[in-house]
Amino acid sequence: MLSEHKLAAQAPFPAPAPLPAPALGEPYLLTPGPLTTSYAVKQAMLRDWGSWDGDFRAMTSEMRQRLLAMLGDTNNEFDCVPMQGSGSFAVEAMLGSFVPRDGKALVLVNGAYGQRIVQTLGYLGRDHVAIDKGDYMPPRGDEVAAALDADPAITHVILVHCETSSGILNPVAEISETVYAKGRKFLVDSMSAFGAIPLEVGDVRYEAMVSSANKCIEGVPGFGFIIARKSELEAAKGRSHSLSLDVHAQWAHMNKTGQWRYTPPTHVVAAFLEALRQHEAEGGVAGRGARYTRNRDVMVAGMRELGFETLLKDRWLSPIIVTFFCPAHPDFAFDRFYELMKEKGFIIYPGKLTVVDSFRVGCIGRMDEHVMRKVVEAAGQSLRQMGVDTAAPPAAAIAERAKLAA
Incomplete structure (x- = not known):
């Protein structure tokens, strides 16, 4: 069950062979759909x-x-x-x-x-x-x-x-x-x-x-x-x-x-x-869900190492898409972060919350854990380009989450 699942940083998995990259140098769509599709589907x-x-x-x-x-x-x-x-x-x-x-x-x-x-x-x-x-x-x-x-x-x-x-x-x-x-x-x-x-x-x-x-x-x-x-x-x-x-x-x-x-x-x-x-061929619902779960776990563990904080506690994190608080650092601007990530081949998703600033990273589509490690690497590079030395969220955002989740 998801509530009992340990994230990749705590319980590493054996690495499967990488999936093929998107056709024609396309960026990966880290969204909840439309998403990255295989060459055969295209x-x-x-x-x-x-x-x-x-x-x-x-x-x-x-x-x-x-x-x-x-x-x-x-x-x-x-x-x-x-x-x-x-x-x-x-x-x-x-x-x-x-x-x-x-x-x-x-x-x-x-x-x-x-x-x-x-x-x-x-x-x-x-x-x-x-x-x-x-x-x-x-x-x-x-x-x-x-x-x-x-x-x-x-x-x-x-x-x-x-x-x-x-x-x-x-x-x-x-x-x-x-x-x-x-x-x-x-x-x-x-x-x-x-x-x-x-x-x-x-x-x-x-x-x-x-x-x-x-x-x-x-x-x-x-x-x-x-x-x-x-x-x-x-x-x-x-x-x-x-x-x-x-x-x-x-x-x-x-x-x-x-x-x-x-x-x-x-x-x-x-x-x-x-x-x-x-x-x-991938194993139906179980096989597809396992790949997406691994995508999530690898990506969340890496983003947390950069200082990003997830909106949700682990128990409620889906393997579909993950919402992160925007960093509190004064030099962080989501629009700039988005463009830097896009330059590196990854299209992320803006947040859709009303209370705090956030953005989303999708785990679904024709991609795997190898891609998600590159996503984390690109996020770290983008932060450095912006002069942001920590991705820690505002204290008020964490307090708001704690208050509403109480």
Whole structure:
């Protein structure tokens, strides 16, 4: 379990062989997606496909089956529905199709993507309430249980599996147990976790989850996918607020014709199918998750040696992306640090917190621990170029974290 995991500085691993570098001297994308992809994934996009052609229909079918195979759905209760657009399109499709118009959602918020779910439900006209934990802490089962006891009108609970604005990995199994013990339904935004963090239906109960092509499976942007119980898909008929984001209509049409209702991102599907094959060859969810975990551990240990401090305690650090406090040193400026890192071949991510200055370093994509050691080396060089002799954060930032986490 993550809470028992020791970081690389405390428990070194044997070093595997390096992965190939990105094609054409591209920089590494140390972000939560889009991310660095393999040359084979890029190469898969060099052919044009007819969206109605039998070969492309077969590709769509294989893609759906490969995604379902990750669930451990031995009773054949789930189906997979690809949906054009970014991950937020797929999240909105899930919310609009599975939260009834007379339902009420409890959203568990600890970052920007939980807040986006709240905003989306407002646009959809769905009644909702939220438990907002701020940037530092996960929701826990006891407080969810109390909220459900206090409001019998709540029909659904919604959680972001990995909240990438902070990098926190939320306790999805704990929340699921609470939700179903109280007779409600659970929806999961696993956008940045599915494919690397287990979400098998025999271990975690939910009605539907959503993810996208350009995350842990290491495809490119262009579509998301909703995996849902067939019973929920049937019940969603006529419920959606949107023609193009109607999950039931997309599902029914695909099952009848093998085709997407509207123009599919054919090149993206071809790339994703290649990414799925590479995912399987790496050992599936377990193999992909192990590489990302090692990426995180090597990178965090090295950054801490430079004086950087993580926003989160080790227990809640995900292997997807890590948030660091910006250094307190007066000569540190994130924009300059970003450009220096980019010059060295690494594109990092700005922070998305409201309380303190921060930045993020992603652990996912076609990269390994050898790359992460180079990331740490580049960070040290960049600090020296800026005249920053320590990356220690402001005392106020540490005090704020301690206060909010108490």
